[in-house]
Amino acid sequence: MIRLEKRAAPSTKAAILSPLIAIALTVACGLLMIQAAGKSPGDAVDAYFLFPFNDLKAYFAAGEEARASLLYQPAEVVLKAIPLALIGVGLAVAFRAGIFNIGAAGQYILGAIFAGAVALYAPDTTPQIILLPACLIAGTLGGLLWALIPAFLRVRAGASEILTSLMLTYVAGYLLDWVVRGPWRDPLGFGFPQSREFPEATAMPLLLEGTRLHWGLFVMLAVVAAVWFAMARTITGFRVNITGLAPRAAHFAGFQQGRTIYVVFLLSGALAGLAGALETTAIIGQLQPEISAEYGFAAIIVAFLGRLHPVGVLLAALVLALTYIGGENAQITLGLPRNATLVFQGMLLLFLLACDAMIHYRLRWRTTARV
Amino acid sequence: MTSGNATPPRSVLFEARSIAKSFGDVHANRDISLDVAMGEKLALLGENGAGKSTFVKMIDGVLRPDRGEFLWRGKPVSISSPAVARQLGIGMVFQHFSTFEALTVGENLALALPKLSKRAIGKKAAELSDKYGLTLRLSRRVEALSAGEKQRVEIVRALIQTPKLLILDEPTSVLTPQEADRLFETLDALAADGMALIYISHRLPEIRQLCDRATILRQGAVVATCDPKTTPLSQIAEMMIGKTADPIRRTGSYVGAARLKVDNLSISVPEGTSLKKISFNARRGEILAIAGVAGEGQEALFSALSGEIPARRAKSITLSDKPIGAMGPTRRRRLGIAFAPEQRLGHAAVGDFPLSENLRITRHGLRGGETSLKARAAKIREAFDVRAGAGDPKAATLSGGNLQKFVMGREIDREPEVFVVAQPTWGVDAGAASFIRNELMRMTEKGAAVVVISQDLEEIFQIADRVAVLHRGELSETFAIDALTPERIGLLMSGSDIADLEMVDNTPEPRPQPKLVASNDAASVPPASASAVLSEPVRTVETETASAPPSTPAPPKPPPPQAPTRLSTRGTTSVQWTPPESFHPVRPEQ
Amino acid sequence: MEAFLIAVIVAATPFLFAATGELVAERSGVLNLGVEGMMLLGAVAAFATALTTGSSLMGIAAGAAAGMAGAFLFVIVALGFTANQAATGLALTIFGTGASGLIGKDFVGQALAPMPKFTVPEALADNAAARILLAHDGMVFGAVALVILVWAWLNFTRTGLRLRAVGDDHGSAQALGLGVLKVRSLAVLFGGACAGLGGAYLSLVYTPLWAEDMTAGRGWIALALVVFASWRPLRLFIGALIFAAFDQARNYRETLDIDIPSQFLSMAPYLATIIALVVISLASRRSDAPACLGRDFRPDR
Secondary structure, three states: OEEEEEOOOOOHHHHHHHHHHHHHHHHHHHHHHHHHOOOOHHHHHHHHHHHHHHHHHHHHHOOHHHHHHHHHHHHHHHHHHHHHHHHHHHHHHHHHOOOOOOOHHHHHHHHHHHHHHHHHHOOOOOOHHHHHHHHHHHHHHHHHHHHHHHHHHHHHHOOOHHHHHHHHHHHHHHHHHHHHHOOOEOOOOOOOOOEOOOOHHHOOOEOOOOOOOEOHHHHHHHHHHHHHHHHHHOHHHHHHHHHHHOHHHHHHOOOOHHHHHHHHHHHHHHHHHHHHHHHHHHHHOOOOOOOOOOHHHHHHHHHHHOOOOHHHHHHHHHHHHHHHHHHHHHHHHOOOOOHHHHHHHHHHHHHHHHHOHHHHEEEEEOOOOOO | OOOOOOOOOOOEEEEEEEEEEEEOOEEEEEEEEEEEEOOOEEEEEOOOOOOHHHHHHHHOOOOOOOEEEEEEOOEEEOOOOHHHHHHHOEEEEOOOOOOOOOOEHHHHHHHHOOOOOHHHHHHHHHHHHHHHOOOOOOOOEHHHOOHHHHHHHHHHHHHOOOOOEEEEEOOOOOOOHHHHHHHHHHHHHHHHOOOEEEEEEOOHHHHHHHOOEEEEEEOOEEEEEEOOOOOOHHHHHHHHHOOOOOOOOOOOOOOOOEEEEEEEEEEOOOOOOOEEEEEEEEEOOOEEEEEOOOOOOHHHHHHHHHOOOOOOOHHHEEEOOEEOOOOOHHHHHHOOEEEEOOOOEOOOEOOOOEHHHHHHHOOOOOOOOOOOHHHHHHHHHHHOOOOOOOOOOEHHHOOHHHHHHHHHHHHHOOOOOEEEEEOOOOOOOHHHHHHHHHHHHHHHHOOOEEEEEEOOHHHHHHHOOEEEEEEOOEEEEEEEHHHOOHHHHHHHHOOOOHHHHHHHOOOOOOOOOOOOOEOOOHHHOOOOOHHHHHOOOHHHHHHOOOOOOOOOOOOOOOOOOOOOOOOOOOOOOOOOOOOOHHHOOOOOOO | OHHHHHHHHHHHHHHHHHHHHHHHHHHOOOOOOOHHHHHHHHHHHHHHHHHHHOOHHHHHHHHHHHHHHHHHHHHHHHHHOOOOHHHHHHHHHHHHHHHHHHHHOOOOOOEOOOOOEOOOOHHHOOOHHHHHHHOOEHHHHHHHHHHHHHHHHHHHOHHHHHHHHHHHOHHHHHHOOOOHHHHHHHHHHHHHHHHHHHHHHHHHHHOOEOOOOOOOOHHHHHHHHHHHOOOOHHHHHHHHHHHHHHHHHOOOHHHHOOOOOHHHHHHHHHHHHHHHHHHHHHOOOOOOOOOOOOOOOOOOO
8 A cells, every 4th residue: 555655845856756646647547448459559659748849840752732731730739838838827827826717618619709799890990900809819818708797706705716717617508698699690601500701800810821820829829928927926926826835925915815715716717718819810700609718628738737936937838738739640540539648648647646646645565664 | 549438449440561662763652551440530640741631542542652551451452453442441532632523423422322222322311410410412513502502512422321431532622611520520520530630730629620630741741640639729730740941041131122912802713712802901011921822812912913814903913002913914024023833834835945945934925035045045944954855845844943943043043033833842843943942032132022822831931031821812011030839830731720729729839929020011000010020121231232132141030029919810809719701702602 | 387397307317416416515615616527427428338238227327426436536636635625626527517418429319218107196187286296207206205315314423413513523523533625535435426326317217318517507507506405315306306406397388387588597596596696605603614624724733
């Protein structure tokens, strides 16, 4: 039996090692499963992890005209990482303060709805140039307002933010379902549950020809950098950190917990909303019932895997993005079902949480000497 | 030294021989031997940290002794778990309630008795209630009970297993005097039926009221065993505290105008003791000690002063005549007041933060407070002799004494005008303790007012100029230190009034009576009193610069007041002090 | 109207199973957000087993076992390694959703014969109430019995008392030697088995077929239901019927002449739960909310 022994101080080494071990364990278990399913583990590694790099290698080897298509898959990985990192970095801040906003999916959906409202119903006279920024700002605001609800209920009533933010996610989902089937349904859409297509001007300009990668990447990078700066260099970052580590010391330092809860909820909600707005305007181009809101849950894995640190979140977002794209790729090349991706994501988080015990505890084999 | 009555020979039920227990390099119990006979009520006395709780946890099987043995009816026994203790016949009533709030009284009892049916439990509880007056309504939820009733649940839960030895750890700490009296009647009846009791407390009057014998612990060892009914309380108090070391008293006194004034401050806290109409003031150049045993309202007082719990009335706390009661900690710090709480990790400092970030905790929002934190931290480490790893180590890696020196240094380095510190030397080694005390005194030489909330009488006598005692959320008058002896403070801390003291303590005293001088409110004190004398050097100090300690000669010893003034904390003239209605910290029973 | 009421009772059954299990886990102080995942595991295992063995009973047993297996992961990670319970529960849901899809991919599109329903005795056949209450399959009655048994067990037995004590104050429970981690582990495993039964009901009776993600958020509703019932088993009946009525009202909008968009009916359970949670949190008197819910516990030595 393994016994856990409390460490005097949390181990930084274990904190860095833990996600690496968790990834290794997930890959090992995944390959065992794939072998058990009668598929070649080597092909699976290729399909899941190496193909974007293979494509990149090929890109530099290929001639001018063949190049563009080879960039497509690597760009998809980066593209998926945009919403994951945006949401994940906000959640990382909330988790650091010890506040469990697990309703990012709902905030993402509200971001999409608000952005959609602007895109669909902005007066025709609106200058084209401000349409996209207006959409993004509206989306940010939407996520922020949705996050305000659990924050308010926690501060004023002491209601568990875990439960309220989660419940609101489902409310948001049905709200979206309603708008696209009801008031905002495209009258020319043959009855499909979807809105009109957004105006051309709301689409993010593309970054790379032949791919779907857009300028939202720089929005994401700017946000991550800003959050990193705020957490490392400003009093708000200090406030968030101390509140999570030692609430009593935070109070002694003069930081009221209620305000901290608002700050982190509004930030994480706003970023989730921004991600939702970006995803709908840049990728989907209209509102529909299914807008990849599961990013809101995957971003929780991103935040934990990234050690609640902005730079770590950026890397973790790429890892998670790889499981999505790799999953799609393996679906085609290996015939693995789409759900395999979720299995790997779930395993990754389970392993990671178990490995994180190393940070606060020393693992000892139980000896018979002591009771 | 047993009671002198012609009682039948003692039949010893339980004996401890040379018990020792260490945690790391802290020797909680060095060498404890005691015994208790059937029908005997033994008091286990000692200050906080004397090792009482560790010792009883070993009797209860929660901890295991490193050395020594326990004997039950003369035979050595190994108490390896609480279950073994129950089987032997040892019952335990914990200091902190270990009842389940959401469960009913009956359910709480049932949990301790896995083998009995509900009806049998009800029957037994009814028997106990008849016999000892421990009335309980089994269907009530514990959360709805008063503290006294919860205590009764604990006691019945222990008694229902028909123990032969019952251990009670500070059972009256949350009880009203009436509830405590009722408890004592029960305990007397139990002992009359042959049960042995070990009663842990530091409240001397109740020991005298209840117990036949008293074993006194100090620093993990037995100092003496005596009869509390005949031994003078002052002598017991001295045995508990030990001979106080010679004060490190400074040569001069620089007392000036009041800096921090607290006026009729009441704070109610959900957990712990609330404050009731507290008033005091701390003056330039003095150390004011707030004495009191743990849990008498110190936490609430510190939180109220630091701004963690703002006061309802802004004017109930004033700093240099500016009302600060409504402000939060940061705004108060800006006005030149500093705080150091009792709990080092998790309150004063964050273990996961490096020292420089820990500096930020009380520096942010201050003018220039956040510039070059690392250099500042290094400077503090040097000035306050903080020994720690190289660079900017995490606070959790520092030893208790070094972290405390850093926390003290962090505040003193700011040169605050007022410094409020709780238990400045709690659990630190002797070297660090004397270093910290010297630093506190040096602050006053520079004109600061220092408020020390402390349980450590030795410390108070070493450094304090004046003392007030906190008891059940109320603060006594402030006394000049020269007018007090350790025994007298000890008695005040244990809840006895000066009036009681003079009644019960007839031992001859070398000094003329009365010797206690009240100086709570400087304006109302007659000119002949000590504070008038102490206020003499005000002018000297205020013309001095803070940097150079003035070399004024020591002020003359305060002369004894002309007329014998009767002292009573509430200004009543009767000898027997009766608590006012609002006194009880616990809500009255319905 | 009669069809609607029968449908409500049927729809309430998976809620009852899953919520009862989660209620037991929460009363021991553990918040397991993995209900949805455990239900899906139960659903797919039950369907696969019933289809291959041809036995509904085997299917039900397999469903319970699969839910319990999912709960076992939670026990190891959240209780054994003291990981954050909310995160572990989410991981379990993600994992369970994926794994059930993997296991069930060959069963998509196949159908089972529905379980037999109780035939209402002829003497009562004219009575509408009897038809509504009695014309059901065995699992409906099983769910009702389960709730009542759990209620009686929690309130009238020694082990139920022990479980409530552990959820109320794990420090005191440890001091009395009640074995906090053991009690919690068993409670979570029981919760997993119940969630598995809820899933089994969906795939064996309710639809009866297997489809990816077929629980469609019912696990989350079950979780909400526990809060809505303020942790009291018998109140689960009321909550489950109300939530199921909202669920079924969508299908019977015309018959019932409801003018509200179906999405608002669907979100009503969640909103009701938020309101219930706020009311419970604001109440000055303590409710049956376990005081230690979601808090980490590691014994000193």
